[in-house]
Amino acid sequence: MxxxxxxxxxxxxxxxxxxxxxVFSADSKYIFCVSGDFVKVYSTATEECVHILQGxxxxxxxIQLNPNNHLQLYSCSFDGTIKLWDYIDGILxxxxxxxxxxxxLFTHARxxxxxxxxxxxxxxxxxxxxxxxxxxxxxxxxxAEEVSCVLDYVNQSPKCIAFGIExxxxxxxxxxxxxxxxxxxxxxxxxxxxSSRNKKHAKNNFTCVAxxxxxxxxxxxxxxxxxxxxxxxxDDKKYTYTCLHWHHDMVMDLAFSVTGTSxxxxxxxxxxxxxxxxxxxxxxxLPRLGATIEHISVSPAGDLFCTSHSDNKIIVIxxxxxxxxxxxxxVKDSNIFTGLMIDxxxxxxxxxxxxxxxxxxxxxxxxxxYNLDIVQQEYINDYGLIQIELTKAAFGCYGNxxxxxxxxxxxxxxxxxxxxLWTYNKKxxxxxxxxxxxxxxxxxxxxxxFSNAEKSENPTLVTASKDGHFKVWILxxxxxxxxxxxxxxxxxxxxxxxxxxxxxCFSEDGSLLAVSFEEIVTIWDSxxxxxKCTFCQRAGKIRHLCFGRLTCSKYLLGATENGILxxxxxxxxxxxxxxxxxxxxxxxxxxxxxxxxxSQSSVGSDLFVFKPSEPRPLYIQKNICREEVQWGxxxxxxxxxxxxxxxxxxxxxxxFYFLTKSQSLLTFSTQSPEEKLTPTSKQLLAEESLPTTPxxxxxxxxxxxxxxxxxxxxxxxxxxxPLTENIxxxxxxxHTPAHVLPSASFLCSMFINSLLLSKETKSAEEIPDEVDxxxxxxxxxxxxxxxxxxxxxxxxxTDLGEDILYQLSKSEERELRKFRKVDYSWITAL
Numbered sequence: 001m002x003x004x005x006x007x008x009x010x011x012x013x014x015x016x017x018x019x020x021x022x023v024f025s026a027d028s029k030y031i032f033c034v035s036g037d038f039v040k041v042y043s044t045a046t047e048e049c050v051h052i053l054q055g056x057x058x059x060x061x062x063i064q065l066n067p068n069n070h071l072q073l074y075s076c077s078f079d080g081t082i083k084l085w086d087y088i089d090g091i092l093x094x095x096x097x098x099x100x101x102x103x104x105l106f107t108h109a110r111x112x113x114x115x116x117x118x119x120x121x122x123x124x125x126x127x128x129x130x131x132x133x134x135x136x137x138x139x140x141x142x143x144a145e146e147v148s149c150v151l152d153y154v155n156q157s158p159k160c161i162a163f164g165i166e167x168x169x170x171x172x173x174x175x176x177x178x179x180x181x182x183x184x185x186x187x188x189x190x191x192x193x194x195s196s197r198n199k200k201h202a203k204n205n206f207t208c209v210a211x212x213x214x215x216x217x218x219x220x221x222x223x224x225x226x227x228x229x230x231x232x233x234x235d236d237k238k239y240t241y242t243c244l245h246w247h248h249d250m251v252m253d254l255a256f257s258v259t260g261t262s263x264x265x266x267x268x269x270x271x272x273x274x275x276x277x278x279x280x281x282x283x284x285x286l287p288r289l290g291a292t293i294e295h296i297s298v299s300p301a302g303d304l305f306c307t308s309h310s311d312n313k314i315i316v317i318x319x320x321x322x323x324x325x326x327x328x329x330x331v332k333d334s335n336i337f338t339g340l341m342i343d344x345x346x347x348x349x350x351x352x353x354x355x356x357x358x359x360x361x362x363x364x365x366x367x368x369x370y371n372l373d374i375v376q377q378e379y380i381n382d383y384g385l386i387q388i389e390l391t392k393a394a395f396g397c398y399g400n401x402x403x404x405x406x407x408x409x410x411x412x413x414x415x416x417x418x419x420x421l422w423t424y425n426k427k428x429x430x431x432x433x434x435x436x437x438x439x440x441x442x443x444x445x446x447x448x449x450f451s452n453a454e455k456s457e458n459p460t461l462v463t464a465s466k467d468g469h470f471k472v473w474i475l476x477x478x479x480x481x482x483x484x485x486x487x488x489x490x491x492x493x494x495x496x497x498x499x500x501x502x503x504x505c506f507s508e509d510g511s512l513l514a515v516s517f518e519e520i521v522t523i524w525d526s527x528x529x530x531x532k533c534t535f536c537q538r539a540g541k542i543r544h545l546c547f548g549r550l551t552c553s554k555y556l557l558g559a560t561e562n563g564i565l566x567x568x569x570x571x572x573x574x575x576x577x578x579x580x581x582x583x584x585x586x587x588x589x590x591x592x593x594x595x596x597x598x599s600q601s602s603v604g605s606d607l608f609v610f611k612p613s614e615p616r617p618l619y620i621q622k623n624i625c626r627e628e629v630q631w632g633x634x635x636x637x638x639x640x641x642x643x644x645x646x647x648x649x650x651x652x653x654x655x656f657y658f659l660t661k662s663q664s665l666l667t668f669s670t671q672s673p674e675e676k677l678t679p680t681s682k683q684l685l686a687e688e689s690l691p692t693t694p695x696x697x698x699x700x701x702x703x704x705x706x707x708x709x710x711x712x713x714x715x716x717x718x719x720x721x722p723l724t725e726n727i728x729x730x731x732x733x734x735h736t737p738a739h740v741l742p743s744a745s746f747l748c749s750m751f752i753n754s755l756l757l758s759k760e761t762k763s764a765e766e767i768p769d770e771v772d773x774x775x776x777x778x779x780x781x782x783x784x785x786x787x788x789x790x791x792x793x794x795x796x797x798t799d800l801g802e803d804i805l806y807q808l809s810k811s812e813e814r815e816l817r818k819f820r821k822v823d824y825s826w827i828t829a830l
Contacts, residue, residue, distance in 0.1 A: 007648065009624050011036025011059065012363070012657065012667040017329040018308035020104075020158065021253075023063050024299035026070035030087065031306060033314060034060040035329070035366075036664075039075050041087050044304060044316050047325045049366065051090035055083055062105030062117070062158060065300070076102040076117055082132065082144065096134050096144040103127065104158035108167035116163075116170075118156055119147075127156045129172065151181050151188075159208040159253055159295070164216070171218045173206035178220060180233050189236055203250070210254040210263070217278075219263055221251025227265055229278055244280055246273055253295050258302035266293025272307055274321060286321045311354065328368040330361050332663045337391040340633035340659060344399035345424070347636065349657070352390055355379045358404070363635060363657070372431055374404050374420065386410045396450025397459050400424050402431050405445050405463075417441065419448075419463070421473075421488050435488040441465035447503045451526065453510025460526070461488065462513060464501035470494050470515050472529065492529045496522050503545045508553045512570070516542035521558055523570070533573050539564035544586040548612040552593040555612035559583035565597065567612050577615040581608065585632040591653040594618065598629040598658060605629045605660075609650045619647045621668075625660055632658040643670075753820055 015036030022033040030050065031042050039053040039060055058078035066072035066084065072093065073085045082096040082105070100119040106129075107115050113134050120127045133146035154161060155174045162171050169182045178191040193204040203224035210219045218230040225247035233239045249268045256263055263275040270289045276282040291311035298305055304324075305317040312329035331353040341350040343360060348369055353359025356375030361368050375388050392405035402422040409415045419440040422431035443466035451460040461473040471493050478487035495501075499517035506513055506526070513524040521535040521542060540562030548555040555576065556568045563582040568575055584605070585598040597608045604626040609619040634654040641652045648670070657667045 007621060007651075007668045007670055009666050010669045011038075012665055012669075015329070015665065016332070017312050017314055017327065018294045018310065019059075020062060021295040022297045022306050022308055022314055023065060023073075024297065024301075024304060024306070025087070026065065026300050028299040028301045028304050031314070031316065031327075032063050032073060032087065033308075033327075034063060034075075036060070037077075039063055039073070039085070040366075041090070042314075042327055044325055047327055051087060053083075053085050053087065053090060053092070055092050055095070056081065061103050064105050064107040064115070067107050067109040068112070070300075074105060074107060074115060076105040078102065082115065082117070082134070094137075095141045096132070097141060098132055098144050098147070100147075103156045104161070106158070106161065106163060108163050110167040116150065118154065118158070118161070120156070126152075127154050128152055129154050129161060129170070150183075151179060154179075160206070162209045162211040162218070164211040164218070165213060169211075171209050171211055173209045173220055175206065176204055178206065178209070178218070178230070178233075180218070182234070189233055189239075191230070191233070191236075191239060207250050208253050210256055212256055212260045213258060214260040217260075219254050219256070219278075221254050221265065223250040225249055225251060225267065227251060227254065227263070227275075242278075244275055244278070246283065252293050255296040255298050255305075257298055258300065264296050264298070264305060266296055266307060268292045270309075272296070272305075272317065272321070284321055286317065286323070289315060289323075329366075330368065330665065331359050331371075335389075336631060336659060336663065337389060338393040339631045340657065341393060341395060342633060342635055344395060346399075347638075349633070349635070350393070350395075351631075351659075355387060356390060356406075358390065358393060364638070370430075372422075375406055388416075392445055392448050394448050394450055394461075396452060396461060398452070401450065401459055401461075403448055403450070403461055405440075405448065407444065415443070417445070419445070421461070434486070437488070440471065440490075441467050441469065443467035446501060447505075449505050451506045451510040451513075453506070453508070460510075462504050462506070462515075464504045464515060466500045468495050468498045468500055468517075470501045470504055494524065494529065494531075496520060496531075496534075502542050505545045505547060507547045508549055512547075514545050514547065514556055516545050516558065518542070519560070521545065521556070521568070523556075535566075535568050535573075535575070537564070537566055537575065537578070539566065539578075544583060546586055546588050546595065548593060548595070549588050549590060550593050552612040557586065557595065557612055559586050559597070567615070576612075579615065585629050585658065587632045587634055587656070589634040589650070589654045591634075591636055592650065594650045596632060596634065596650075596656050598624070598632060600628055618650055624658075625664075625666065628661045629658050630661055632656060749820075753816075 017033045017035055020034045022031050024031055028044060031044050033040055033042070037056050037058065037060060040049055041051040041053065042048065043050050053075070056075065056077040056079055060075055060077045062076045064074045066074055071086065071088055073087045074082060075085065076082045078101050080097065080099050080101060082098060082102070084093045085091065086093055098117070100121065103118040103120070105115060105117055111131070113136065114131050115134060116129060116131055118127050118129055128149055129151040131148045131150055132144050134144055135142055150170065151172050153174065154172045160173045164171065168184065169180055172179045176193045176195045180189045195204065203222065205223040206220055207223055208221040216231065216233070218233060220228045220230065222228065225245060227244040228241045229244070230239060230241045247265065247267045247269060251265055252267045254263065254265050261277060263278055265273045265275065270287070270291055270293065272286040272289060272293065274284040276284065289307060289309065291309040291313070293307050294310055295308035296305065303319050307315050307317065309315070311331045314327040315323050316325040318324050333352040336352050338352050338358070343350050346360060346369060348360040348362050350358055350360055353371050356373065356377065356379060358372040358374055359368060360370055360372070374390050377388065379387070386408060388406055388408045390404060390406050394403050395401070396403065400423065404420045404422070405417070407415065407417050417439050419437040420433055421435040423434045425432045440463060445463050445465050447464045449462055459475045462470055463473070464470040472491045473488045474491040475486055476489050478485045494515070496517040499520065502516045502518060504513065504515045511526055513526050515522050515524065518541045519536060519538055523532045523534070524530065525532055540560035542558050543561050544559040546557050547553060548557070554570050556570055558566045563580055565579045565581045565583055566575060567577050581597065581599045582601070583597050584600045586595065588595045593611045593613070594609055595612060597610070599606050599608065604623040605628060607621045607624050608617045610617040634656055636654050643649050643652055651668065655667055657665060659665055
């Protein structure tokens with residue numbers, strides 16, 4: 001039973017890994033990065049996520065190693081707290097409540113028990129760099145009330161603030177100004193660059209700053225691609241700077257090496273530049289990194305660098321400028337045209353990825369599986385160039401087919417349109433292009449859908465377009481004299497009074513097709529393609545259509561641009577109910593009758609979960625986010641939940657994910673007992689659920705049986721069985737060096753015999769019965785034994801029991817010889 005609390009919106013898997021600079025551990029084994037509400041710990045060797053540090057209630061905005069303990073990590077968040085973590089075990093040590101919205105975090109060794117954060121106190125656009133005193137306390141949560149201002153009017157980006165050698169000064173850049181604050185002297189030096197808009201000083205804006213770790217030198221990056229090295233900045237009149245210039249666009253980030261002998265820079269060229277000894281001539285390059293470099297980090301040991309990129313990936317780089325690992329998150333494309341889809345085979349989230357690609361992303365492991373190149377053309381990064389865009393995609397036949405639509409349009413009359421159908425190849429475990437259709441319609445395609453009925457023999461695809469037609473595509477035999485093949489061809493073209501087709505969808509059993517033509521909804525028979533009926537409410541152009549599922553399959557839902565949600569009954573061909581809602585997203589759950597609808601209001605986005613048969617919503621949550629929700633999808637759960645509350649039962653079988661305008665992937669969550677478990681408890685639970693190994697079969701099982709028999713012996717005062725270590729097969733296997741052991745086939749028979757020997761040993765309950773039988777036999781053969789006293793009989797029983805435990809009878813020895821003659825060599829082939 002799940003302990004139920006209020007639902008909350010959380011940033012789930014797929015969050016930005018490049019939101020802030022990544023941080024290395026002191027030994028360079030781990031790399032930390034913020035990811036929504038979490039902090040993720042990755043291995044630099046295996047690229048796997050080792051821990052997820054959960055505890056913040058809002059977006060994590062900064063992470064830094066504890067300078068006084070290299071096994072601990074600080075993190076800050078918009079929730080107004082600073083948390084201290086033991087990242088090795090993934091344990092939250094302490095929470096410091098600051099109270100302000102924290103935008104960035106800085107630490108240095110000389111500031112004992114203090115950290116620096118960026119906050120905005122008075123106005124939302126004015127930010128301050130403040131020092132926060134972290135009080136010492138034994139309690140789990142501590143209020144950090146001692147806050148002192150260091151610098152005013154700073155940039156909220158952590159790339160625009162850097163601490164100098166041993167924390168003696170802090171440098172901050174904003175617009176055309178460089179401010180250097182000396183912490184001991186409490187003195188500020190300010191430097192200004194020209195802001196005139198002539199060609200020479202067109203883009204002097206500061207973009208980032210870095211401080212030399214060994215010398216009094218400050219490096220600043222600029223919008224025009226130049227890097228300036230500032231010296232003698234303790235004097236407002238004697239300061240000097242030199243320029244380095246390679247980047248043709250703005251410098252995104254700068255970082256000095258640990259020794260200070262090299263300066264690293266990156267920008268939109270996707271090239272990491274290393275300036276050796278800060279000279280123009282002596283520089284090295286690492287090109288073709290794939291996307292704009294957003295952040296650069298250096299490990300404390302100095303042996304590794306890492307770059308964070310605009311396509312949500314982190315590349316770990318060796319000191320010799322060789323990439324060693326790539327941590328790829330959910331790619332954030334400029335526009336998500338395809339929406340959110342679920343691959344029926346892999347249960348992966350599918351949407352636009354790199355330009356011209358579909359990305360398959362695992363929500364369970366929060367890791368990109370692979371990219372599928374749809375456009376299959378080289379991408380040229382040029383602002384003025386009209387690119388080919390992947391606009392539509394849909395899965396059909398349980399993941400066996402994939403349909404995609406790509407388009408390019410320079411002028412209104414010059415539309416390039418192409419539809420591709422891909423088949424899943426089991427040998428290559430990927431999609432292979434099967435059919436390519438040039439100009440399937442004369443205008444933009446507005447929707448495409450497959451008929452996914454279970455009893456459907458022939459796959460069917462329907463496309464709707466602004467040209468006023470919808471087309472039915474079927475899979476046909478395309479055999480020739482050389483080989484047998486299948487391909488897609490147009491089977492039917494439908495229209496309704498030359499209105500633009502806006503959306504289409506199939507019923508759950510595939511018997512009906514609904515196509516919306518502006519304000520009118522038409523229902524077609526999928527076998528004869530005859531028009532059955534029409535619905536017209538004159539409530540505006542239809543934006544979304546979907547059929548009900550399971551017991552609600554007789555209902556059809558439609559959302560209009562004028563903010564009306566309509567529900568029609570297909571049996572009575574009448575309007576069942578309507579509601580005034582400005583629906584942006586409407587998604588049915590394939591595992592239940594529930595439908596999730598997200599409406600847009602002036603305040604934000606609201607969620608409504610309902611069944612088409614009941615106009616009363618099952619669940620309502622206002623203001624799930626302030627921005628517009630663009631797409632949503634239900635993802636089936638691997639293990640169903642067990643919410644008992646009627647308001648939460650819609651989350652039992654599926655989980656609802658939605659994508660906002662800023663491309664944040666969000667979902668709904670409640671605090672379950674699993675989240676309240678400490679990582680240590682989770683580790684213990686994991687150890688208990690580990691699969692059995694050969695060593696467990698050799699030792700663990702014997703010890704478990706031995707403990708059980710020992711307990712029974714203590715209760716019944718019987719003699720215990722010999723220990724497992726006394727079995728010769730086990731002793732020989734464990735104590736003999738591996739390089740001199742005989743073959744496994746030789747040891748196998750000996751080991752099996754040892755197991756059979758232990759199983760053939762008489763149990764404690766069978767011993768008294770066998771003793772009595774032997775006594776009766778002896779009494780028949782000898783009259784003298786009948787004169788024994790009862791006490792003597794008890795003594796002989798005990799002695800005889802000991803003999804049975806350690807000595808086998810003749811019948812048992814004969815049975816044992818039979819088992820030893822059996823060939824067990826087949827086990828080695830398993």
